[in-house]
Amino acid sequence: MKHQPFDNWLLFDERLTPDQSQDLDQHLQDCGHCRGLQQSLEGVANFFRDSSEIEPISGFADRWQIRLKQEQLGVVAARHRWQSWITLILIANGVSLLGVLLGMTFFNTFDSLTELFMVSVYRLTSLLTVINIFQNLLAIVIRTIPGLLSPSGWAILAGIVSAGSLIWILSLARLARMPGRA
Amino acid sequence: MNDNEAVWLAKARAGDDDAFTHIVEAYQKPVFSLCYRMLGNAGDAEDAAQEAFLRAYRHLNRYDPNRSFATWLLSIASHYCIDRLRKKKLPSFSIDNEAHDWWQPPDPGPTPEAVLVMDQKHRRIRELLDVLAPKDRAAVVLHYWYDYSYEEIAESLAISESAVKSRLYRARRALAENWQTQESQMEMIESNSTERTPYETPAF
Numbered sequence: 379m380k381h382q383p384f385d386n387w388l389l390f391d392e393r394l395t396p397d398q399s400q401d402l403d404q405h406l407q408d409c410g411h412c413r414g415l416q417q418s419l420e421g422v423a424n425f426f427r428d429s430s431e432i433e434p435i436s437g438f439a440d441r442w443q444i445r446l447k448q449e450q451l452g453v454v455a456a457r458h459r460w461q462s463w464i465t466l467i468l469i470a471n472g473v474s475l476l477g478v479l480l481g482m483t484f485f486n487t488f489d490s491l492t493e494l495f496m497v498s499v500y501r502l503t504s505l506l507t508v509i510n511i512f513q514n515l516l517a518i519v520i521r522t523i524p525g526l527l528s529p530s531g532w533a534i535l536a537g538i539v540s541a542g543s544l545i546w547i548l549s550l551a552r553l554a555r556m557p558g559r560a
Numbered sequence: 561m562n563d564n565e566a567v568w569l570a571k572a573r574a575g576d577d578d579a580f581t582h583i584v585e586a587y588q589k590p591v592f593s594l595c596y597r598m599l600g601n602a603g604d605a606e607d608a609a610q611e612a613f614l615r616a617y618r619h620l621n622r623y624d625p626n627r628s629f630a631t632w633l634l635s636i637a638s639h640y641c642i643d644r645l646r647k648k649k650l651p652s653f654s655i656d657n658e659a660h661d662w663w664q665p666p667d668p669g670p671t672p673e674a675v676l677v678m679d680q681k682h683r684r685i686r687e688l689l690d691v692l693a694p695k696d697r698a699a700v701v702l703h704y705w706y707d708y709s710y711e712e713i714a715e716s717l718a719i720s721e722s723a724v725k726s727r728l729y730r731a732r733r734a735l736a737e738n739w740q741t742q743e744s745q746m747e748m749i750e751s752n753s754t755e756r757t758p759y760e761t762p763a764f
């Protein structure tokens with residue numbers, strides 16, 4: 379049996395002309411397939427329309443407000459993170475730019491690599507000479523100082539320094555324990 | 561839209577969270593219901609409904625006051641549920657056991673039989689809708705539960721009216737087939753239970 383156009387009419391659920399309605403009724407009387415389809419469609423539609431609206435658990439709006447606050451806090455935190463990153467990137471860019479400029483100025487003062495090498499060797503030699511002088515001075519001081527005080531004098535000086543340190547540490551600990559200070 | 565709603569919306573647009581909370585209270589039921597029909601369980605529906613309201617709040621400046629606020633809001637909820645179903649790509653209607661936790665009984669409190677009937681009804685709806693593609697399901701939900709015209713569905717789902725018609729055509733065929741299967745299964749169960757004598761046990 380031919381089911382078209384009746385099958386489509388049923389499934390499109392559109393308004394039919396009186397003639398079409400009559401044809402459909404006639405076909406439904408003869409055709410079990412289309413009658414079954416029509417009954418199923420009606421069954422589904424009635425079943426859906428009879429089912430009530432579903433409610434959320436009470437307090438939905440309160441839970442929404444909490445979620446909104448959480449989201450707003452998250453947005454603020456994300457904004458702060460972004461600001462920190464942007465600041466960091468700007469600083470890094472500034473430092474690299476400064477480095478490049480300094481490098482360029484440094485290289486421009488020398489005409490060749492040989493000259494640069496010579497100057498570097500000269501600077502290094504001067505630095506080593508200065509270190510040597512300081513080392514000699516320190517040796518003289520170390521040899522002289524023990525003679526300035528008698529052994530008992532050194533013991534008294536060490537005692538005073540230890541007592542001073544102890545008082546300093548104790549006062550720091552007391553300050554840290556004071557209420558109102560984290 | 562009533563006057564109160566217009567005032568709340570105006571205040572909410574100016575950044576008043578409490579004003580929008582009135583909107584949430586007024587629309588929680590239809591939005592939750594739509595999400596429940598779309599996603600099939602109360603946990604996902606709650607999450608989706610909350611998210612839909614958040615999105616509406618965030619994009620309130622995009623709402624055209626000349627249009628229906630309900631349509632705009634339900635459109636946001638529908639799109640969110642469609643996306644969620646597509647991302648999940650899992651059978652969304654598999655969780656049955658939480659029905660009693662969320663179902664809010666009508667006053668006065670229902671009898672256990674009424675709760676059971678309601679549970680069976682919801683389960684059957686889930687099974688029927690489960691065979692539909694996300695957008696087809698949204699079209700069906702808006703058409704049958706919200707009485708939306710083809711034009712309104714088209715506007716809500718951002719598709720053409722002819723696309724709505726063809727989606728509903730396809731959905732109706734699938735629903736009718738599914739319905740017939742359910743009916744024949746139920747008939748079989750009924751005939752089995754009436755044929756069994758009182759001395760027989762189901763195990764034998």
Ligand SMILES: [Zn+2]
Pocket residue numbers: 379380381382384405409410411412413
């Ligand atoms: Zn036929």
